[in-house]
Amino acid sequence: MIEFLQMHLPPLVAGLRVTLQLTVGGAICALVLAVLAGLGRRSRRRWLRWPANVYVEVFRGTSAMVQLFWFYFALPFFGVSLPALLTGVIVLGLNSGAYGAEVVRSAIDHVPRGQWEAGRALNMSEARIMFRVVLPQALPMMLPPAGNLLIELMKNTALVSLITLSELTFTAQVQRAATLETVPLFALTLLIYFLLAQVLLTGMRHLERSVTRHRGQRA
Amino acid sequence: MIWDWQYALGVLPSMLRAFVVTLEATLAGFVLAVLVGLLWATLRMAPVRVVARGAFWIVEFVRSTPLLIQLYFLYYVLPEYGVALSPLMIGILALGLHYSCYTAEVYRAGIEAVPAGQWEAARALNLSPASTWLRIILPQALPPTFPMLGNYLIAMFKDTPLLAAITVMEMLQTAKLIGAESFRYLEPLTITGAVFLFVSLIASYAVRRLEVRHAIRR
Numbered sequence: 001m002i003e004f005l006q007m008h009l010p011p012l013v014a015g016l017r018v019t020l021q022l023t024v025g026g027a028i029c030a031l032v033l034a035v036l037a038g039l040g041r042r043s044r045r046r047w048l049r050w051p052a053n054v055y056v057e058v059f060r061g062t063s064a065m066v067q068l069f070w071f072y073f074a075l076p077f078f079g080v081s082l083p084a085l086l087t088g089v090i091v092l093g094l095n096s097g098a099y100g101a102e103v104v105r106s107a108i109d110h111v112p113r114g115q116w117e118a119g120r121a122l123n124m125s126e127a128r129i130m131f132r133v134v135l136p137q138a139l140p141m142m143l144p145p146a147g148n149l150l151i152e153l154m155k156n157t158a159l160v161s162l163i164t165l166s167e168l169t170f171t172a173q174v175q176r177a178a179t180l181e182t183v184p185l186f187a188l189t190l191l192i193y194f195l196l197a198q199v200l201l202t203g204m205r206h207l208e209r210s211v212t213r214h215r216g217q218r219a
Numbered sequence: 220m221i222w223d224w225q226y227a228l229g230v231l232p233s234m235l236r237a238f239v240v241t242l243e244a245t246l247a248g249f250v251l252a253v254l255v256g257l258l259w260a261t262l263r264m265a266p267v268r269v270v271a272r273g274a275f276w277i278v279e280f281v282r283s284t285p286l287l288i289q290l291y292f293l294y295y296v297l298p299e300y301g302v303a304l305s306p307l308m309i310g311i312l313a314l315g316l317h318y319s320c321y322t323a324e325v326y327r328a329g330i331e332a333v334p335a336g337q338w339e340a341a342r343a344l345n346l347s348p349a350s351t352w353l354r355i356i357l358p359q360a361l362p363p364t365f366p367m368l369g370n371y372l373i374a375m376f377k378d379t380p381l382l383a384a385i386t387v388m389e390m391l392q393t394a395k396l397i398g399a400e401s402f403r404y405l406e407p408l409t410i411t412g413a414v415f416l417f418v419s420l421i422a423s424y425a426v427r428r429l430e431v432r433h434a435i436r437r
Contacts, residue, residue, distance in 0.1 A: 057416075057420065058416060060419070061415060061416040061419035061420055061423075062377075062412040062415045062416050062419070063376075063377040063378065063379075063380050063391075063412075063415050064377070065378075065380040065381060065383075065391060066380055066390075066391055066408070066411050066412050066415055067412070069380075069391060069394075069395070069404075069408055070408045070409065070412055073395075073398060073404035073408060074404045074405040074408045074409060077221055077403075077404070077405040078221065151282075151283055155283070155284070155285040155286070156285070157285075158285035158286075158287040158288060159285075159287060159381070161287070162287075162383075162384055169285065169287055169288055169291075172288070172291075173291070176295070182292075182295045182296055182299065183296055183299070186288060186291060186292045186295070186296070189288055190280075190284045190288055190289075190292070193283070193284040193285060193288065194280055194283055194284050197283030197284070198283070201283075
């Protein structure tokens with residue numbers, strides 16, 4: 001047992017670091033894209049609404065893995081060759097961002113219309129109503145589905161192993177091929193992913209709690 | 220021009236054959252997910268605490284770990300225990316088991332939405348547990364879950380490319396092989412993406428129709 005861990009844990013931890021880089025990098029990209037595209041889809045201006053709609057439909061409609069392979073193998077035909085880690089971060093960000101855009105949009109849609117009307121009655125600008133009145137109320141609604149998306153993103157980082165990036169899954173595969181200790185090795189890898197998911201979920205729950213508490217004090 | 224139409228048309232027949240494999244894996248996996256999910260949902264409500272907690276943690280574990288490792292696990296471990304299945308069968312098994320943990324949550328929400336009075340009425344009428352479930356609870360709990368199950372069907376469809384990792388000749392694997400033979404990945408990969416987009420858009424439209432229908436009935 002100790003020997004098994006001594007042998008396999010260091011490379012797996014090194015792989016976990018790459019998995020974390022992918023998760024964090026992808027999540028930051030996804031957050032930015034989700035807010036931009038979510039607001040874009042609600043815009044009255046067609047030149048904002050259309051690109052946002054196309055982006056969301058394309059990246060939700062095609063599979064994450066197909067997107068990954070397309071960016072890694074097909075994009076070079078347009079003269080753009082990206083390293084595997086960057087491709088992973090971009091594709092994970094684009095994919096989760098498209099799902100996140102729907103979360104942002106539906107949370108904003110669920111804020112009662114009276115809030116907009118009250119803002120206008122107080123002579124606030126549209127942008128000010130959005131950022132000072134509507135978004136602060138929509139944020140607590142966004143957090144639970146955002147937590148689920150974060151777990152999905154973390155799980156999708158395993159796909160990047162298939163474009164030869166040595167993250168956790170790839171490392172497990174290499175170790176398995178070298179030692180053939182399939183069951184304990186994959187069990188350990190699954191356990192690491194499970195613990196990572198629990199950490200992310202706990203973090204999201206803390207965030208949810210602090211956001212609702214913050215809002216409670218103001219009200 | 221970068222895009223080669225003649226080449227694209229040439230690879231189309233093999234891509235469409237691979238699409239059939241993708242559909243098979245999706246549908247067979249979905250049947251498994253729908254059935255096993257119901258099993259998890261009922262186990263989670265079991266009166267024996269150990270069983271209920273056990274089912275809860277199994278579902279949590281499978282849901283929060285990547286499908287890809289679960290695929291590898293079954294692919295490498297099943298033969299060690301003398302279970303020889305084709306890669307496609309293993310793919311279907313992994314997809315079905317993974318998504319059964321999602322459908323379990325859907326069922327649970329559906330079952331919890333059935334008013335408590337229905338349980339009490341069934342008990343007052345002295346119905347057996349089996350007929351309470353089959354004649355009273357499930358007929359009310361299941362139909363509202365259909366749109367959510369439809370969404371998971373679409374999600375499973377979009378996860379079938381993972382089976383390429385265990386050598387199943389579905390669309391992505393076929394595109395990869397064609398690309399490697401001719402050093403042109405652009406056309407087969409773009410066709411793959413386009414087929415996924417086309418089918419997902421139609422399927423999401425169908426799910427939205429289903430949502431509207433159930434909303435009206437209620």
